[in-house]
Amino acid sequence: MKIATQLVQRAEGVLKDAEPLTTPIYETTTFVFDSAQEVRDYNEGRSKKYLYTRYGNPTLTAVEQKIAKLEQAETAMLFASGQAATTTALVGLLKADDEIICSSAIYGGTLHLIADLLSKFGIRARFATIDEMAKPDSLISDATRLLWFESPINPTLRCLDIAAVANACRRRGVISIVDNTFASPINQLPLTLGVDIVMHSATKYLNGHSDVTAGVLAGPAGLLDPVQKARRMLGAILDPQAAYALGRGLKTLAVRMERHNATALAVAQWLSTDKRVKTVYYPGLPQHPDHEIARRQMRGFGGMMCIDVHGGYDAAARFFDRLTLFNRAASLGGVESLCSLPVLTSQWGHSEEELERADVTHSMARLSVGMEDPEDLIADLDQALGKEKEEMVDGKG
Ligand SMILES: Cc1ncc(COP(=O)(O)O)c(C=O)c1O
Numbered sequence: 001m002k003i004a005t006q007l008v009q010r011a012e013g014v015l016k017d018a019e020p021l022t023t024p025i026y027e028t029t030t031f032v033f034d035s036a037q038e039v040r041d042y043n044e045g046r047s048k049k050y051l052y053t054r055y056g057n058p059t060l061t062a063v064e065q066k067i068a069k070l071e072q073a074e075t076a077m078l079f080a081s082g083q084a085a086t087t088t089a090l091v092g093l094l095k096a097d098d099e100i101i102c103s104s105a106i107y108g109g110t111l112h113l114i115a116d117l118l119s120k121f122g123i124r125a126r127f128a129t130i131d132e133m134a135k136p137d138s139l140i141s142d143a144t145r146l147l148w149f150e151s152p153i154n155p156t157l158r159c160l161d162i163a164a165v166a167n168a169c170r171r172r173g174v175i176s177i178v179d180n181t182f183a184s185p186i187n188q189l190p191l192t193l194g195v196d197i198v199m200h201s202a203t204k205y206l207n208g209h210s211d212v213t214a215g216v217l218a219g220p221a222g223l224l225d226p227v228q229k230a231r232r233m234l235g236a237i238l239d240p241q242a243a244y245a246l247g248r249g250l251k252t253l254a255v256r257m258e259r260h261n262a263t264a265l266a267v268a269q270w271l272s273t274d275k276r277v278k279t280v281y282y283p284g285l286p287q288h289p290d291h292e293i294a295r296r297q298m299r300g301f302g303g304m305m306c307i308d309v310h311g312g313y314d315a316a317a318r319f320f321d322r323l324t325l326f327n328r329a330a331s332l333g334g335v336e337s338l339c340s341l342p343v344l345t346s347q348w349g350h351s352e353e354e355l356e357r358a359d360v361t362h363s364m365a366r367l368s369v370g371m372e373d374p375e376d377l378i379a380d381l382d383q384a385l386g387k388e389k390e391e392m393v394d395g396k397g
Pocket of ligand 1: 081083084107109150154179181182200201202203213214215
């Protein structure tokens with residue numbers, strides 16, 4: 001063979017005797033077949049081979065199988081982001097004129113996707129407040145095909161009774177999907193409570209290091225089959241490099257969640273005794289409106305919380321600007337503690353009515369409690385809240 005031919009030969013160094021400890025990254029767009037019959041067998045579902053990375057890739061399969069086990073699901077699928085997972089699920093499972101019921105209290109990106117984009121394709125959306133979601137039987141109509149909700153909810157940490165919602169859906173033949181991002185499968189297993197499909201922004205706790213954007217759906221293979229087909233057509237699959245990084249992050253999920261649970265509880269307890277804070281929303285606190293629901297369906301309460309400060313948006317912005325250890329950043333679920341103002345990030349673009357229906361105020365700050373020492377985090381919150389009382393007494397609040 002000439003040198004030009006030698007340079008482009010197929011994968012070299014495939015050592016059958018080398019058994020890696022970690023999952024190899026199959027950095028290839030396509031896979032090689034030996035014959036036409038092999039391709040036909042693949043197409044007709046008689047082969048376990050791979051054809052094209054947009055359809056599936058062994059690095060992704062390894063991580064998908066791990067997440068399926070974690071969620072106690074038959075199967076799991078990875079996507080290029082949480083939003084890609086949500087979009088592909090809804091496009092795959094719904095058609096024009098189907099009705100979707102969605103909680104009004106939900107990550108803003110989900111609300112806008114359903115209200116502003118999917119509506120253009122004839123999918124009819126009905127949004128329900130927390131109080132309406134608490135009576136799911138009276139919500140569902142004959143046109144309802146799917147119900148989408150979150151628990152705990154971003155950013156208020158309100159919780160819905162997952163089993164009650166799932167059972168109401170099952171009785172009426174409605175597909176239920178819950179976004180389990182805030183809890184993680186370590187703290188909450190919605191499929192065991194009767195939900196059909198679980199979704200995650202794997203960008204958050206599942207990866208845990210704020211360096212991968214990814215999404216997941218987990219559930220029964222039959223129900224997810226149209227979503228699998230939609231993922232191929234939409235091309236919303238995760239890249240193998242990112243899947244590898246996600247798989248590495250997953251290895252420490254259990255220990256990370258244990259630490260998030262303990263540190264966040266300590267921080268929430270400290271905040272709840274501080275007069276400068278109007279309300280602390282953390283499902284692990286007995287005064288949280290849904291504490292009993294959370295206790296029933298969660299094994300730990302996670303690292304997310306929300307505070308409402310006295311003095312409106314200006315006071316919340318001053319608190320935010322003074323933080324020195326908490327990073328002022330959107331996103332959540334990483335080892336670094338973050339703070340965001342929901343009206344500027346997760347609920348940006350909401351009308352006043354949408355904010356009210358999501359229970360979000362202008363004076364809220366959302367905290368993602370990371371892996372730092374709890375004493376250092378509390379010291380930072382203390383100094384950031386520090387002057388508020390005096391400012392309010394001065395009438396500046
Ligand atoms: C609860 C929740 N669901 C879904 C998403 C969307 O995920 P991604 O940013 O990975 O697309 C987010 C993002 O912040 C989120 O907080």
